[in-house]
Amino acid sequence: MCGIIGYVGYRNARDIVLEGLKKLEYRGYDSAGIALIKNGLFLFKEVGEIKNLENEVPEISSNIGIGHTRWATHGGVNKKNAHPHVDCKGKIAIVHNGIIENFKKLREELEIKGHKFTSDTDTEVIAHLIEENYDGDIRKAVQNAIKKLKGSYAIVVITENEPAVIIGARKESPLVIGIGENENFIASDIPAFLKYTNKVKYMEDGEICEVGRNEVKIFDLDGNEVSREEKIVEWSIEEAEKGGFPHYMLKEIYEQPKSLMETMRGRIGEIEPFVDLGIGLEDIDELTLVACGTSYYAAMAGKYILEEIAGISCNVELSSEYRYFGKRKGIVLAVTQSGETADTLAALREAKRHGCETIVITNVIGSSATRIADKTILTRAGPEIGVAATKTFTTQVLTFILLALELGIKKERLSHSQAREYIASLKKLPMAVKEVLDKGEEIEKLAKMLQDNESIFFIGRGINYPVALEGALKLKEISYVHAEGFAAGELKHGPFALLTSDTPVIAIVSQDKTHEKMLGNIGEIKARNSPVIAVADENDKEIAKFADYIVRYPSLPPFVASIPITVILQLLAYHVARLKGRPIDKPRNLAKSVTVE
Numbered sequence: 171m172c173g174i175i176g177y178v179g180y181r182n183a184r185d186i187v188l189e190g191l192k193k194l195e196y197r198g199y200d201s202a203g204i205a206l207i208k209n210g211l212f213l214f215k216e217v218g219e220i221k222n223l224e225n226e227v228p229e230i231s232s233n234i235g236i237g238h239t240r241w242a243t244h245g246g247v248n249k250k251n252a253h254p255h256v257d258c259k260g261k262i263a264i265v266h267n268g269i270i271e272n273f274k275k276l277r278e279e280l281e282i283k284g285h286k287f288t289s290d291t292d293t294e295v296i297a298h299l300i301e302e303n304y305d306g307d308i309r310k311a312v313q314n315a316i317k318k319l320k321g322s323y324a325i326v327v328i329t330e331n332e333p334a335v336i337i338g339a340r341k342e343s344p345l346v347i348g349i350g351e352n353e354n355f356i357a358s359d360i361p362a363f364l365k366y367t368n369k370v371k372y373m374e375d376g377e378i379c380e381v382g383r384n385e386v387k388i389f390d391l392d393g394n395e396v397s398r399e400e401k402i403v404e405w406s407i408e409e410a411e412k413g414g415f416p417h418y419m420l421k422e423i424y425e426q427p428k429s430l431m432e433t434m435r436g437r438i439g440e441i442e443p444f445v446d447l448g449i450g451l452e453d454i455d456e457l458t459l460v461a462c463g464t465s466y467y468a469a470m471a472g473k474y475i476l477e478e479i480a481g482i483s484c485n486v487e488l489s490s491e492y493r494y495f496g497k498r499k500g501i502v503l504a505v506t507q508s509g510e511t512a513d514t515l516a517a518l519r520e521a522k523r524h525g526c527e528t529i530v531i532t533n534v535i536g537s538s539a540t541r542i543a544d545k546t547i548l549t550r551a552g553p554e555i556g557v558a559a560t561k562t563f564t565t566q567v568l569t570f571i572l573l574a575l576e577l578g579i580k581k582e583r584l585s586h587s588q589a590r591e592y593i594a595s596l597k598k599l600p601m602a603v604k605e606v607l608d609k610g611e612e613i614e615k616l617a618k619m620l621q622d623n624e625s626i627f628f629i630g631r632g633i634n635y636p637v638a639l640e641g642a643l644k645l646k647e648i649s650y651v652h653a654e655g656f657a658a659g660e661l662k663h664g665p666f667a668l669l670t671s672d673t674p675v676i677a678i679v680s681q682d683k684t685h686e687k688m689l690g691n692i693g694e695i696k697a698r699n700s701p702v703i704a705v706a707d708e709n710d711k712e713i714a715k716f717a718d719y720i721v722r723y724p725s726l727p728p729f730v731a732s733i734p735i736t737v738i739l740q741l742l743a744y745h746v747a748r749l750k751g752r753p754i755d756k757p758r759n760l761a762k763s764v765t766v767e
Contacts, residue, residue, distance in 0.1 A: 172238060172239060172240050172253070172265075172266075172267040172358070173191060173194025173195065173238065173239040173267075173357075173358055173359065173362070174194070174236070174237070174238055174265050174266075174267055174324060174326050174345070174356075174357055174358040174362075175187055175190030175191055175194060175236065175237045175238075175355070175356075175357045175358075175362045175363070176235070176236040176237075176265075176326045176328070176336045176338070176355065176356040176357065176381070177190070177234065177235055177236075177336075177353070177354075177355055177363075178233065178234045178334065178335070178336050178353065178354055178381060178382060178383050179233060179350065179352060179353020179354065179383050180233060180352050180353055180383070181233070181353060182231060182232070182233075183206055183232045183233055183234050183235035184204070184206055184227060184229070184230050184232060184235060186235070186355075186366075187204050187206075187235045187236065187237040188204065188220065188223070188224050188227065188237065189365070190237060190355075190357060190362035190363060191204070191220045191223070191237045191238075191239050191362075192220050193359075193361040193362045193364075194239055194357070194358065194359060194361065194362050195219065195220055195239050195756065200217070200218075200240045200247040201215065201216065201217045201218065201239075201240045201247055201248070201249070201251070201252035201253075202215070202216060202218075202219075202220050202222070202223045202237070202238065202239045202240065202252065203215035203216070203223065203237065203238050203240075203252045203253050203254050203265075204223065204227060204235060204236070204237040204238075204254070205235060205236050205237075205254040205256075205263035205265075205328060206230050206232040206234070206235040207232055207234050207235070207328060207330050207333045208230050208231060208232040210330055211256070211260060211261055211262075211263055211328075211329070211330040212230060212232075213254060213256060213260075213263060214226055214227045215249050215252035215253075215254075216249065216252070217247060217248060217249055217252065220239060233383070234328060234333060234334065234336065235328070236254060236263060236265050236326050236327075236328055236336065237254075237265070238252075238253035238254060238265035238266075240252055240253055246290065250288055250289045250290070251289045251290055251291050253265045253266065253291075253293060255289060255291065255293050255294040255296075255297045256297055257297045257298055257300065257301035258285055258286055258298065258301060259301065261329055261330050261331060262297055262300055262301055262304065262308075262327065262328075262329045263297070263327070263328050263329070264293065264296055264297045264300065264325060264326070264327045265293075265325070265326050266293040266296060266323055266324070266325050266326075267323070267324040267343050267344075267358055268321060268322035268323035268324060268341075268342070268343040269292060269321045269322055269323075270292040270293070270295060270296065270319055270320070270321045270323065271320045271321035272318075272319070272320040272321070273292035273295045273321075276295045276299065276318065276319075277294075277295050280295060280298045280299070280302065283302070285298040285301070285302075292321075296315060296316075296319070296323070296325060299315035299318060299319075300312055300315045300327060302315070303315050304329075304331075306331070308327065308329050308331070308332050308335065308337055309335075309337050309378060309380050309389070310393070312325070312327055312337045312339055312378060313339075313378055313389070313391065313393060316339050316341070316378075316391075317391065319341075321341075322341055322342035322343045322512065323339065323340065323341050323342075323343055324338070324339075324340045324343035324344060324345040324358055325337075325338065325339045325340070326338050326345075326356055327339075334382055334383065335380055335381065335382050336354075336356055336380075336381040336382075337378065337379070337380060337381075338356045338373065338378065338379040338381065339377070339378045339379075340373045340374075340375060340376075340377060341375050341376060342375060342512065342515060342516075342538075343358075343510075343512075344358050344359065344508075344510045344537070344538060345357075345358060345373045345379075346358075346359070346360060346370050346371070346372050346373065346536075347370060347371040347372075347373065347379060347381060347386055347388075348360075348362075348363040348364075348366065348367045348369065348370055349367060349369040349370065349371060349386060349400060350363075350366055350367040350369075352383060352384060353366070353383060354381045354382065354383065354384075354386055355367065355381075356379065356381050360403055360553075361553060361555065364403065368402055368403040368404075369400055369401070369402060369403075370400070370401050370402075370403055370536070371386065371388070371398045371399075371400055371401070372398070372401065372536045372537075372541075373388065373398075374396075374541065375538075376390065376391050377389065377390060377391075377396060378390075378391070401535075401536055404535075416748075417556065417744075417748075417754045417755050418554075418555040418556040418755045419556035419557075419558055419560060419648070419744055419754050419755055420744055420754075421556075422554055422555070422556050422560045422561050423560045423561070423607070423737065423740050423741060423744065424607055425552065425561055426560070426561045426564055426600075426603050426607075426737060427600035427601070427603050427604045427607075428552075428600075429549075429550070429551040429552055429561040429564070429565050430564065430565060430568055430599055430600050430603060430733070431600050432550040432551070432552070432565075433549055433550050433551070433565045433568050433569060433572070434568070434572070434596060434597075434599075435550070437572060438572070438575075438593050438596060438597075439593070440590055440593045440594060440597065442586075443579065443586055443589035443590045443593055444576075444579065445572050445575040445576040445579060445589075445593070446576060447547050447569075447572060447573060447576055448547075449529070449545040449546070449547060450545075451573075451576060451577060451580070452580075453577075453580065453581060454480075454482055454501060454577055455482060455483065456482065456483045456484070456485075456500050456501070457476065457482055457483075457484050457485070457500070457501050457502075457503050458484075458485045458486075458487060458492075458496065458497050458500060458501070458502045458503070458521075458526075459472055459473060459484055459485065459486045459487070459502075459503050459504075459505065460486075460487050460488070460489045460492045460496070460502060460503070460504050460505070460514060460517040460518075460521075461486075461488070461489060461504065461505035461506065461514060462488060462489045462490065462506075462511055462513050462514055463559075463643070464507070464559040464562070464563050464640060464643065465505040465506055465507055465511070465514070465559075465562075465563075465566060466486070466488055466489075466505075467563070467636045467637075467639050467640040467643070468505055468563055468566035468567050468570070468636075468640075469486050469503075469505045470486050470635070470636035470639070471567050471570060471633050471636045471637065471732060472484065472486075472505070472566075472567070472570035472573075472574075473486050474632055474633040474636075474729070475567075475570045475571055475574045475633065475729050476570065476573065476574045476577070478574075478729070479571075479574035479575060479577075479578045479583070479584065479592075479729070480573075480574045480575075480577040480578040480581060480583060481578070481581065481583050482574075482577060485497055487517075488513075489504070489511065489513035489514040489516065489517040490513040490517075492517040492520065492521075493513065493516045493517050493520050496517065496520065496521075498520070498521065498524035498526065499524065499525075499526060500526060500527075501526065501527045501528070501529065502517070502518070502521035502526045502527070502528050502529070503528075503529040503530070503531065504517060504518050504521075504528065504529070504530045504531070504539060504543065505530075505531045505532075505566055506530065506531075506532050506537075506539050507532065507533050507534075507551075507554065507559055507562040507563075507566070508532070508533070508534055508537060509530065509532040509533070509534040509537020509538055509539035509540055510534075510537055510538050510539070511539075514539065515538055515539060515542060518530065518539060518542045518543055519542060522542065527544055527545075528542070528543040528544050528545070529543055529544065529545045529546070529547065530542075530543035530545075530546050530547070531547045531549060531566055531569050531570075532546065532547075532548065532549065533548065533549045533550070533551045533552075533554070533562050533565070535548055547569055547573070549562065549565035549566055549568075549569050550565065551565040555755070556754070556755050557647070557648075557755060557756060557757055558644055558647045558648050558743070558754075558757065560740050563640060563736065564603075564733045564736055564737065567732060567733055567736070568596075568599070568733060571592075571596065571729055571730065572596075575589060575592055575593070591727075592727065592730075595726050595727050595730045596730060598724075598726065599726070599730055599733060599734075601724075602723070602724040602726060602730075602731075602733075602734045603733065603734050603737050605723075605724050605734070606723055606724070606734045606737045606738055606741075607737065607741070609721065609738070609741075610741060612721065613721065613738060613741045613742050613745060614741075614745045616703065616719060616721065616742060616745075617742055617745030617746045617748075617749055618745075618749060619719070620651075620674055620703075620742075620746055621649075621746050621749045621750055623651065623672060623673070623674055624651070624652060624672070625651070625652045625653070625654075625668070625672075625673050626642075626645060626651060626652070626653045626673070626674050626675075626676065627642075627653070627654055627655075627656060627661075627665070627668075627669075627673060627674070627675045627676070627700075628641045628642045628645075628653065628654070628655040628656070628675075628676045628678070628739070629655070629656050629657070629658040629661065629675060629676070629677050629678065629691065629695075630655075630657070630658060630677070630678035631657065631658050631659065631680075631684040631687065631688055632680065632682060632684055632728065633680075633728060633729055633732045634678040634679075634680055634728075634732065634735065635655070635656075635657045635658075636655075637678055637732050637735055637736055637739070638655035638656065638657075638676075638678055639655035640655070640736060640739070641653075641655060641676065641678075641736070641739030641740075641742075641743070642654050642655035643655070644739060644740055644743035645739075645742070645743040645746060645747075647743075647757050648743055648744070648747040648752055648754050648757050649743060649746045649747035649750055649752055650750075650752060650757075650758075651746065651750075658677070658684075658687075658688055658691040659687070659691060661691065661694070661695065662694065669695065669698040669699075669700045670698075670699070670700065671699040671700065671701070673700050674700065674701045674702075674703060675692075675695050675700050675701070675702050675703070676702075676703045676704075676705065676739075676742075677691070677692050677695075677702055677703070677704050677705070677717065678704075678705045678735055679692075679704050679705065679706040679707070679710060679713055680707065680728040680731060681707045681709065681710055681725070681728075682728045685710075685712075689712060689713070689716055692704070692716045692717065693716060696716065701718045701719075702716065702717045702718050702719075703717065703718065703719045703720075703721070704716070704717035704719070704720045704721070705720075705721050705723065705735055705738055705739070706720055706721070706722060706723070707722070707723065707725050707731070708722040708723065708724055708725050709725045721738055723735055723738060
């Protein structure tokens with residue numbers, strides 16, 4: 171979950187590493203540190219944001235360095251626990267993302283040998299293990315040290331004894347190499363170095379790399395060199411910048427018309443209706459969907475979509491639960507925005523161990539999930555930096571609609587006219603989202619009405635139930651307002667006890683078979699004097715009799731309409747958080763990609 175960057179080349183490493191850390195701050199912002207080599211090893215650490223560190227690092231003319239921005243797992247948030255960590259002699263520096271499960275045992279063994287520890291972290295044992303194994307070859311020292319580690323790690327190491335090389339190693343935590351001209355990079359995520367190169371090599375689990383100014387080598391754990399193809403990153407640094415928006419999250423909300431078009435590009439045809447996701451799907455009758463967080467809510471939406479359109483029975487499980495209690499047969503489809511979510515990767519591996527065919531829906535080509543799964547469906551959302559997922563969620567839901575249509579057509583569950591109607595509605599989707607985005611001032615006005623409420627409920631039926639869950643998650647993630655999502659019919663089974671005149675309820679209403687029941691649920695809420703804000707179809711004439719305030723969305727089939735509805739809830743969460751002065755792109759205790767279990 172932490173951010174890692176390493177640089178070796180002809181530029182000033184201090185500036186490159188600090189700049190890279192700023193690009194990675196969404197991965198963790200409890201503390202940060204940097205190590206540089208210039209006639210010795212220089213180490214600097216600070217608690218808090220990268221700017222705190224930047225103010226303390228002097229101008230050092232170095233051509234090699236590593237940096238780290240931390241999301242705390244082992245040890246409190248303070249200077250001594252910040253990375254990089256060093257060995258007893260202060261000659262070897264290491265940064266680490268992951269969790270070392272056997273660090274206590276290793277620490278006890280190293281202390282008996284005389285090693286002195288200065289932090290409470292699990293990471294520091296790696297530095298001392300490398301020191302214990304070092305005899306003049308830093309790569310071999312790292313190779314021997316990591317054989318003793320249990321857990322997950324992405325490790326980057328430098329030593330003043332070999333001041334022209336960076337060593338990296340990974341297991342179940344992302345690490346990617348950036349290939350430049352007379353310079354090379356290594357990082358936990360591509361934005362750290364994308365300004366300088368779009369050429370990358372992805373490391374696999376159980377591999378070690380040796381990165382020099384003009385050469386990159388990758389080895390297995392036995393020291394055998396491994397050949398690795400160079401890939402080109404298709405998105406630009408401009409796409410990963412704020413582009414004039416005050417926050418990444420707002421920029422990414424407004425990018426959704428484009429990201430949705432990209433998700434559909436080349437995959438649908440209307441005249442002779444077809445959908446082709448390019449992975450050669452055959453007849454499927456049952457799926458197990460696994461995911462975490464926002465992606466789990468997308469998977470819940472996917473269950474409604476697949477069962478209704480394609481007639482496929484779906485079981486939805488949290489990745490963290492599937493690993494221990496999941497259904498180990500059939501086809502397992504994992505949903506992960508980054509392709510690096512630790513629990514989802516563990517679920518995929520568990521499924522493969524039991525002989526399941528595996529598919530992943532993800533946004534990042536070359537990510538760990540794409541290398542584990544048998545088949546990959548890319549959402550093509552483009553880079554997402556804001557911690558709170560926006561465009562990755564809506565493109566995941568759209569991908570499920572495309573998957574359901576492809577299977578529904580192949581299974582002849584949909585007639586040509588039905589498929590044509592769905593595809594026509596999908597083509598209207600980017601413009602429908604733009605119409606919702608044009609309601610920004612109206613939604614901001616609603617946010618002003620809600621900003622002082624301590625609790626807010628979200629309700630929906632059918633696909634709008636997971637949309638309600640996602641809307642509540644967005645609000646609590648970035649505004650810290652207590653928010654809960656419910657299936658509308660469930661309020662009377664307990665949550666009614668919490669309803670007061672100070673508890674607004676946001677009701678998502680579709681013109682579908684549950685419309686009348688939904689109006690009844692709203693009536694029950696109004697009888698408890700709770701204010702009701704309806705998110706309703708533009709053609710819904712009845713809702714005005716029930717709701718205190720209405721935000722309208724363009725009329726589309728309910729599954730397709732769930733996407734512009736989601737955008738309304740994203741904007742609402744954003745404006746409530748902004749009005750409350752929250753750090754929207756860096757909500758407390760959270761990081762973008764959860765790469766530790």
